[in-house]
Amino acid sequence: MRTVLLTYEFGAGLGHLNRLIAVAQRLEGCRLVFALPDLALGVPLVRRSFGEAAEIVQGVVWAAPTDPESRQVPTHTFADVIALFGFAELARLEALTARAAALLDGIKPDLIVSDFAPTLRLASAGRVPTVVVGNGYTIPPGGRVLPPMRPWETVVGPRSRAQEGRLLTAVNAVRARQQGAAVDFFADLFQGEYSFPCTIAEFDPYGSARTEPVVWPFNVPVIPEGPPVSDRRGPAAFCYFQGNHPALAPTLAAAGNLGLRAEVYVQGLDPQAVAARCARNVGVHRKPADFAVALPATRVLVHHAGLGTAYAGVLAGTPQLVIPHNLEHAITARGLERFGSAVRVGVSPAPEAGTLARVLKGMLADGDLQARAARAARDLAARRVPDPVGPIAAACAGFL
Incomplete structure (x- = not known):
């Protein structure tokens, strides 16, 4: 039985892992080993998809910078971003490359499928064939110096x-x-030997420099377009945030100030602790919502401009209020603005609850915004590819 190692190293959300799982589901008859940087976050998702059939080990971890000053460092290329994690510090890079090499020695993969995992690529030194998947942001064009990342x-x-x-x-x-x-x-x-940037033109920061074709973002599930926003019977606002987002507190307060039903999911925080901070009109999800069910019924989606969430919101025809707080999210927010179906609020200084509540109420009453969201959903649905994972699975099969 051939062994496939699936791994990612950077990224706080689930988008990287969701892509890896989608590819792994096409690798029948293989021993699947997932090396994850965050076991608490990733193990439940892998077990939900594969039960005990997949092995899970601790992967390479590059701790995100915690110094608030790091957010003030200008980031104009991918190099500026990766350097914030200490990748240029030789001792740290050597130690984590040794960790990656130990993974390879212990697992002995016949193939690596990676998403945002440069350390493993450095450790493998081309000895193990690698198929790379990722969003546009995480796969800059190879064979050249880095282009600007801000479109x-x-x-x-x-x-x-x-x-x-x-x-x-x-x-x-x-x-x-x-x-x-x-x-x-x-x-x-x-x-990798094969690389598959999974993105669409509006969200690709390297679109002007990229020569290889891109792949439909298959980590986004099929999301049906909802009815006209004015006819939707779900929450007035659905808020999806990470627990460390600097605008989380005013967002929760704004949801309460709406006076309408709202729902929230906060990744990384105890749901009961979140509920204690919310008004009675705000329902708290214990686990990530099924976007295919939740978003077509939602009138406004509020989030940090995560890429997968943004895709899903566009497909559902749901107006979006986005509050990006890093460059990747700012690039995603700009892509949403190209569709004309989103409103962006800055995070520095952190927005006040009253301001967010006023913006939300304005969006709920904005028929032109809602019409643009509906047009964007139809446009994006027309571009969907029936089997975007097929070429990736075929590339993997060539090494197995």
Whole structure:
């Protein structure tokens, strides 16, 4: 039986793991091993999909920066973002590359399927064939220096180029101790023998620089378009946030101030603790909602501009209020604005509850916004590909 290692290293949400699971479900007859950075978050999802048939081990963990000052560091390329995690610090990179190498030695995979996992790519040094999946953000074009990541910028400045050089220097110092081949471009660590960026044009930060085709974002389930927003009978607002979001408190308060039924799910916090902070008109979900059921009935979706959530909201024809607090989410928010179906609120300074409540009430009454959301849903549904995982499964099969 052939062994497939599936892993991701960065990212706080479930989008990376959902993509890996979708690919794994097509790899029949293989031993599946998931190496996860966050076992508490990922194990339930893997078990729900595979039961005990899949193995789960602790993967490589790059701890997210906790210094509030890190959010003030300008991030113009992918290098600027990855450097915030300490990837250019040689001792840390060596230690985590050794951890990745130990995973490879213990699991002995015949194939790696990865999503945002550059350390494992560095450790494997091309010895194990790799198929890479990811969103547009996590797969910059390979074989070249990094392009600007902000779609509204066209030139990379010297600080970002210097940062890319420091990262590449650290990577090649590790590779030299491995006695392996040099890595010519930092972007190449995010490529495999086959790479499949899963995105659509509006959300691809590298669209102007990308030459390979992109794949429909298959980690997003089929979401039916809901009825006209004015006819929907679900919550006036559905709020989906991570527990560390700086605008969580005013968002919960704004939902309570609506005076209409609202629902929330907060990843990473105890539901009872969340409920204690909410008004009586706000229902709290204990687990992630089924978007295919919840969003077509929702009148306004409020979230942090996570990519998978944004896709789902567009497909449901649901107007979205987004509050991005990092660059990836800001890029997603810009993509939503291109559809004309979202309102963006800044996070610095944190918005006040009263401001958010007024914005929400305005969106609930905005017929033009709702019409644009309906048009966006129909446009996106027309682009859907029947089997976007098929080419990825075929690429994997070629190595098994």
